[in-house]
Each structure stands twice: as structure tokens, then as C-alpha cells.
Amino acid sequence: MAKKKSLRILCDVVLPEDTILIWDGSGGRFVDGDGNIYRPAQFNEDALQSIQAAINGEAYTLSLSLISISQSAADQIWDYDETNSVQGSPFIVKLQFLDWNDQPDGDPEVVFSGVIDNLDVADEADQNGIRSTVNIEITNRFTLRTVTNGAVLSDVDQRARSAILNPSAADDEFCKRVPLMRDQTIKWPNW
Known part of the structure; x- marks a missing residue:
């Protein structure tokens, strides 16, 4: 049975001092056709619907939550935002189609671009330890109307x-x- 083609959701976060490249999923790092390395990240369960609504609508605020990240990584994101505000930083969502061998098939297609409007870090404690969530709100230019x-x-x-x-x-x-x-x-x- 032949393996089906797939796609990756890629996100470029262009911060004042750095660019963070992430893809929605778990596993290893993903290398695109230009050699850029994307780290895996797990979005919340409503992320796909939010991204789809953002692609299909003009005036939209895209809300994404990165879940299951370590407390130290969440603390580092919070510290960075306190010293260098990420508000107004460009955020780009792209779709990368993959071939039969899960290799990039052509250039990624930009499906949404906007700027970070708000970022917050929330921690939850349970019997398994502390689970951190990074919530990001991205607005596009039409939202400002x-x-x-x-x-x-x-x-x-x-x-x-x-x-x-x-x-x-x-x-x-x-x-x-x-x-x-x-x-x-x-x-x-x-x-």
C-alpha cells in the first residue's frame, strides 16, 4: 500500500532579537527545503480550527496555545517578553506539503500573517507536576478596523x-x- 502525502503547519515568529521556527506536531525537528530547522511544538486541540478560520476570514484574531512545554522553557519565554516586548512582532503561518518520503514538496505556502498582539504564560499544577502553556494572540491588519x-x-x-x-x-x-x-x-x- 502506497504511503499518502501529508503536510506540516509551520510557524515563523520573528522576534526583536531572534526568529523562532516551530511546526505543529511531536517528534524530531523538521528541515524545510531551504535548510531552516523547525522545532516541534504542540498546539492546543482547537488550533487547527482557529488556523482554518484565520485562513478563510479577513478580520480575525488568531489565538494559539503551545501546550506540554517545560516550565523552564515557559519561564524563558516570559522573561524574554518582559525584557523585549514581543507585541508587534510578525507571526507567519505556512503550509508545507510533503512528498511520499515526508520531504518538502515545493515551497511552503503562506496562509496567514499578522503581528503578535498579546502573549501570556499560564502554569497548571497537578499530581504529574507543573504544566506550562504559552498563549499567543495574533491579529492581522484587518482586525484593526x-x-x-x-x-x-x-x-x-x-x-x-x-x-x-x-x-x-x-x-x-x-x-x-x-x-x-x-x-x-x-x-x-x-x-
Whole structure:
């Protein structure tokens, strides 16, 4: 029976002083086609659905949790965030298709990119010891169109955010065009 092709979910975390490369799974390290070495990490059970929703939707905050990591590694991540804030660091999710021998088949496909909005480390103690979880929230550029209290952005706010997010684009006139739609008439086709 022939072995089926598979894929790997790769994540690049570009921190101020370092880049962390991880893949979702357990086992050994994964070497991509360019020779970059990805460490294994276990995402929480809802990670695949969250990544799928992030790929399919524009305005989305991707929440990932790295589970089953050692307390020392979690402490190191927390210490790093305290000294060099990771907020605003780029986070890239890629899919790498593998051939029949679990080797990279072509270049990885970038399916989501954003910036780290929040990071926290949580510890749980049970009879087996301390289990640490690193929670990361990643936002993409479209998430900034909403305000945390649910209010609608004013024209001035929208233009300011648009200028920051896409400085090379023309002036955002979204707030000017929407009120004009009120006077439009929808015409249905006459079959």
C-alpha cells in the first residue's frame, strides 16, 4: 500500500532579537527545503480550527496555545517578553506539503500573517507536576478596523488606521462612500 502525502503547519515568529521556527506536531525537528530547522511544538486541540478560520476570514484574531512545554522553557519565554516586548512582532503561518518520503514538496505556502498582539504564560499544577502553556494572540491588519468596545470607527480614525497599515495606498475613502450607498437603488434583473 502506497504511503499518502501529508503536510506540516509551520510557524515563523520573528522576534526583536531572534526568529523562532516551530511546526505543529511531536517528534524530531523538521528541515524545510531551504535548510531552516523547525522545532516541534504542540498546539492546543482547537488550533487547527482557529488556523482554518484565520485562513478563510479577513478580520480575525488568531489565538494559539503551545501546550506540554517545560516550565523552564515557559519561564524563558516570559522573561524574554518582559525584557523585549514581543507585541508587534510578525507571526507567519505556512503550509508545507510533503512528498511520499515526508520531504518538502515545493515551497511552503503562506496562509496567514499578522503581528503578535498579546502573549501570556499560564502554569497548571497537578499530581504529574507543573504544566506550562504559552498563549499567543495574533491579529492581522484587518482586525484593526474594529474597536474593542464595538463602536464604529469615525472617518478620522479610519483614515489614520489605514495610513498606518498601508502607507503606500491612496487615502481611504470608505467612510465617504458608505453614506452614498443610502441613496442607491438596487435593481434586480428582469428575467
